[in-house]
Amino acid sequence: xxxxxxxxxxxxxxxxxxxxxxxxxxxxxxxxxxxxxxxxxxxxxxxxxxxxxxxxxxxxxxxxxxxxxxxxxxxxxxxxxxxxxxxxxxxxxxxxxxxxxxxxxxxxxxxxxxxxxxxxxxxxxxxxxxxxxxxxxxxxxxxxxxxxxxxxxxxxxxxxxxxxxxxxxxxxxxxxxxxxxxxxxxxxxxxxxxxxxxxxxxxxxxxxxxxxxxxxxxxxxxxxxxxxxxxxxxxxxxxxxxxxxxxxxxxxxxxxxxxxxxxxxxxxxxxxxxxxxxxxxxxxxxxxxxxxxxxxxxxxxxxxxxxxxxxxxxxxxxxxxxxxxxxxxxxxxxxxxxxxxxxxxxxxxxxxxxxxxxxxxxxxxxxxxxxxxxxxxxxxxxxxxxxxxxxxxxxxxxxxxxxxxxxxxxxxxxxxxxxxxxxxxxxxxxxxxxxxxxxxxxxxxxxxxxxxxxxxxxxxxxxxxxxxxxxxxxxxxxxxxxxxxxxxxxxxxxxxxxxxxxxxxx
Ligand code: HEM
Numbered sequence: 001x002x003x004x005x006x007x008x009x010x011x012x013x014x015x016x017x018x019x020x021x022x023x024x025x026x027x028x029x030x031x032x033x034x035x036x037x038x039x040x041x042x043x044x045x046x047x048x049x050x051x052x053x054x055x056x057x058x059x060x061x062x063x064x065x066x067x068x069x070x071x072x073x074x075x076x077x078x079x080x081x082x083x084x085x086x087x088x089x090x091x092x093x094x095x096x097x098x099x100x101x102x103x104x105x106x107x108x109x110x111x112x113x114x115x116x117x118x119x120x121x122x123x124x125x126x127x128x129x130x131x132x133x134x135x136x137x138x139x140x141x142x143x144x145x146x147x148x149x150x151x152x153x154x155x156x157x158x159x160x161x162x163x164x165x166x167x168x169x170x171x172x173x174x175x176x177x178x179x180x181x182x183x184x185x186x187x188x189x190x191x192x193x194x195x196x197x198x199x200x201x202x203x204x205x206x207x208x209x210x211x212x213x214x215x216x217x218x219x220x221x222x223x224x225x226x227x228x229x230x231x232x233x234x235x236x237x238x239x240x241x242x243x244x245x246x247x248x249x250x251x252x253x254x255x256x257x258x259x260x261x262x263x264x265x266x267x268x269x270x271x272x273x274x275x276x277x278x279x280x281x282x283x284x285x286x287x288x289x290x291x292x293x294x295x296x297x298x299x300x301x302x303x304x305x306x307x308x309x310x311x312x313x314x315x316x317x318x319x320x321x322x323x324x325x326x327x328x329x330x331x332x333x334x335x336x337x338x339x340x341x342x343x344x345x346x347x348x349x350x351x352x353x354x355x356x357x358x359x360x361x362x363x364x365x366x367x368x369x370x371x372x373x374x375x376x377x378x379x380x381x382x383x384x385x386x387x388x389x390x391x392x393x394x395x396x397x398x399x400x401x402x403x404x405x406x407x408x409x410x411x412x413x414x415x416x417x418x419x420x421x422x423x424x425x426x427x428x429x430x431x432x433x434x435x436x437x438x439x440x441x442x443x444x445x446x447x448x449x450x451x452x453x454x455x456x457x458x459x460x461x462x463x464x465x466x467x468x469x470x471x472x473x474x475x476x477x478x479x480x481x482x483x484x485x486x487x488x489x490x491x492x493x494x495x496x497x498x499x500x501x502x503x504x505x506x
Contacts, residue, residue, distance in 0.1 A: 032384040044077065049217075057396060057398050058398075061084060088429075090396065090436070091383070100374050102377040119303060129292060130181045137269070145446075147446065154460070158179040181204060190257075190271070203246065210243065257270045258471050273296065289372065318364070318413060328353050356417070360414065360418055373392050401431075
């Protein structure tokens with residue numbers, strides 16, 4: 001009998017498994033603590049077949065029904081500890097904040113950033129750059145009235161843009177994205193762009209395209225098998241071409257800033273960074289150099305654009321789906337602000353219902369359901385386990401927002417989650433769209449300001465109407481929770497606004 005036909009593939013599989021076990025052993029050697037149990041991984045692919053790549057966070061939530069709130073999952077050959085539900089996430093990210101403050105593996109970003117900038121760096125470099133960015137953004141008015149004025153101004157540009165449609169149906173995605181991006185552009189580059197500016201539009205196209213590809217199966221596979229995917233053809237290579245164009249755009253701005261920099265009168269974030277570079281140019285260990293400037297700027301631009309504009313787009317969608325909620329927000333705007341002046345941040349404390357609606361929107365949509373991957377910064381005892389230094393951690397933020405112990409009937413959209421019995425605004429510790437702890441989103445304050453000011457300004461001028469029934473053929477159908485599914489990040493393009501258009505008139 002000739003077994004050669006069967007033996008060759010079997011032998012190949014055996015060799016491959018040995019190789020993977022060897023490599024696992026090599027990389028896993030450092031992971032010699034006591035990891036939480038989880039589903040048994042296959043060589044090379046890990047637990048890939050137990051996960052739905054289109055809805056990764058839901059697969060992870062589902063697995064916690066079998067393995068509990070803390071378990072280990074293998075993405076490829078790398079183990080990740082998954083934290084599910086409010087208690088687990090809070091005990092790790094808040095109660096052991098230092099231990100869980102590392103950034104975990106994120107190959108699709110790492111290939112571009114090489115660990116430079118804020119979002120994907122670790123250790124002292126991360127601390128120094130984050131502190132610098134926070135202080136500089138504060139100096140440029142983040143959290144004060146100067147940035148408030150900038151957002152108010154941009155919101156008026158957006159209103160003008162919407163008015164041009166004359167009440168005809170339109171897709172608000174692009175104007176909203178341009179308006180939001182302009183706020184961060186003003187802080188970082190010291191200028192805003194016209195909504196028709198060709199360079200600006202190309203840049204935002206690259207940004208959007210990258211989010212799309214990163215959220216697709218290609219981005220996911222890249223995060224799990226980076227070395228292999230580097231060799232294979234596919235759309236994922238476009239991510240790096242787009243990142244490169246973004247880098248060139250930022251580098252060009254830096255060159256222009258260098259030409260007319262006045263150290264006594266910094267105009268924006270880039271100027272401040274350049275001044276610090278000059279001050280530390282003799283220090284070989286300084287973290288202030290061109291590459292960290294490019295990546296930090298990129299973090300702010302990238303982080304500050306897509307997340308906030310996606311939240312606004314979903315807000316429109318939800319308000320169209322829940323006209324009774326939209327009506328109460330309109331009432332509050334009419335009552336507190338009226339038609340004669342633009343909304344301002346001081347209005348927030350007099351508008352508990354609107355505040356509750358905005359929090360509920362962020363809870364309900366959980367646009368970064370898996371947050372960004374964390375890593376433990378030292379060998380970390382946690383709930384009877386010992387996570388070796390460097391272990392990747394996925395905090396399932398969506399599982400916190402949908403934790404029935406924290407929110408009544410969490411799958412329903414209900415602003416009462418953030419209101420007390422007297423109708424006053426009530427915050428919740430389980431509200432964590434920006435993730436809690438030491439790595440909390442650097443732009444959380446700015447994002448909350450933008451969401452409030454943009455949305456109230458739009459609703460002051462317009463009411464939103466879907467072009468088809470918001471629920472399709474089933475009027476009682478729940479709106480889909482936007483899913484994110486890439487390990488570890490995905491922002492899914494929102495469903496088209498109920499038939500591709502929005503009517504706006506008031
Ligand atoms: C609705 C809007 C936003 C949401 C939901 C959001 C959410 C998040 C989340 C979940 C993280 C990961 C935190 C962690 O490591 O656990 C993060 C990090 C970050 N975000 Fe945001 N973000 C938003 C807006 C912004 C804005 C406007 C900016 C820019 C000013 C920004 C800049 C950053 C940066 C730089 C980081 C990395 C922080 C670090 O690693 O220390 N984000 N964001």
